[in-house]
Amino acid sequence: MTIKAWLETAIQDAEKRNLPGLRPLLEALARSTSALRTADWNHDATGESDSMPPDVR
């Protein structure tokens, strides 16, 4: 699920549950999740952007 789709779904659910205070927190969490997903140590199943070899770390 893309972060955009996740955020839209999460906000809709939070509003349905009458938790409007969650919106800014979810927006902040989305930014954090974006950082997590774009970190260079994430595995890529294609092998095209493998994380650094161990001896470089």
Place this chain on the structure above:
Amino acid sequence: MSARTWTIAELGRAIRSGRLSAESATRECLDRIAERNPTINAYVTVLADEAIAQARQADAELARGHDRGPLHGVPLSLKDIIDMRDVPTTAATRVRAGHVAGHDSPVVTRLREAGAVLLGKANLHEFAFGTTNEDSAFGPVRHPLDPNRSPGGSSGGSAASVLDGMAYASIGTDTGGSVRIPSAACGLVGLKPTFGEVPLDGIVPLSNTMDHVGPLCRSVEDAASVYDTLCGRPPHRRSARSLQGLRIGVLRGYFTALLDPQVAAAFDSACARLAGAGAILGDAEIPHASDIAPIYLHIVLSEAAALHAKTLDSHADAYTPNVRIRLEMGRYILAEDYVRALRGRQILIEEVDAGLHRHDVLLLPSLAVPAVRLGAVAIKIGAVEEPVRNLTLRLTQLFNITGHPAITLPCGATTDGLPIGAQLVGARNQTDALLSAAAAAEGCFVATSRL
């Protein structure tokens, strides 16, 4: 100087020489609690009768020559997240209203076997999920040096009880920094051991892979004595370590980029003093330091949400609003992102380990700002405004992710007299070596005044 401001070691010598009894020391703490707790709000439950009985027993045993060790007869407080039989474990929440612990947790069993006097249960940030101790069913804890400030959290009541002379030490928990943050804010020594060294049974969990138990004390020697007891082994004298030749890897970059100017100055001064005493300071780095916060957030929120899902549905209104909303946030994290965070954890473990291959210990500030004003949501450092939570966790959470032992020592104070701490980090499962290095460093740092 009043006896209630002594270290455990000083109290122990006084008791054994007959200058003071465990009962007198306990009564002095209880008198201080009666006087100051209405203002500071460090304690949720005070066990006066039980404590006096324990103290009398300690005095009788010591008189017979039965010496249980450094904690024998020493009055301590316990963060109210740790089970003591027949006493409520409130976790500072109305969610647990009516709870009474049926059994002692293993850490309490060990403290009893060591002859410690258990004064009562200390206030905390609700469910240990916060760094200021403001969100508590029992109201905020106030900093003993400035009642308009937080003592830090989540073990805020623990720290305040020790700083204010209401206990000689306290047992807290640390999931993102909750022993080290209030210890730094209150000028105490706070130890987070290696993950898994101290049993977590009978302790209300927050994050299964990052919860730790540790002491808040007035000296490294005291922290070592309490640590030994919590680990279930007899306290032992560690070989003295000189600063001469101690290889210290100083973490800068991310770890010093966002510091209150007085914290930065105190840290630089501490480094200079260590070098002047013969330590060999070098640069250390964590290449993926910028990923620490997202990794921590995804792990702690997911694990906390899993633990709280049921009661968030059944007892939603019993939580404090701020803690409830943050726990609810965790329920939205996708499993794939939690797993990504676990991969990031492995990278950070390798990077901290790499630093400790080249250095005996790592050194960084403990808390980016002095004790925060109650009610503050964000703090401005230079042109950057950062949420209080992010700023207070910034320098401690890494070692909850990785499990390395870490200890904060007071290293100075602001011009307003607010304590500043420096943090030493050791290799995993080498907490003893870290304590030896910390004892050597302690003598270099400026002692903050005791009340």
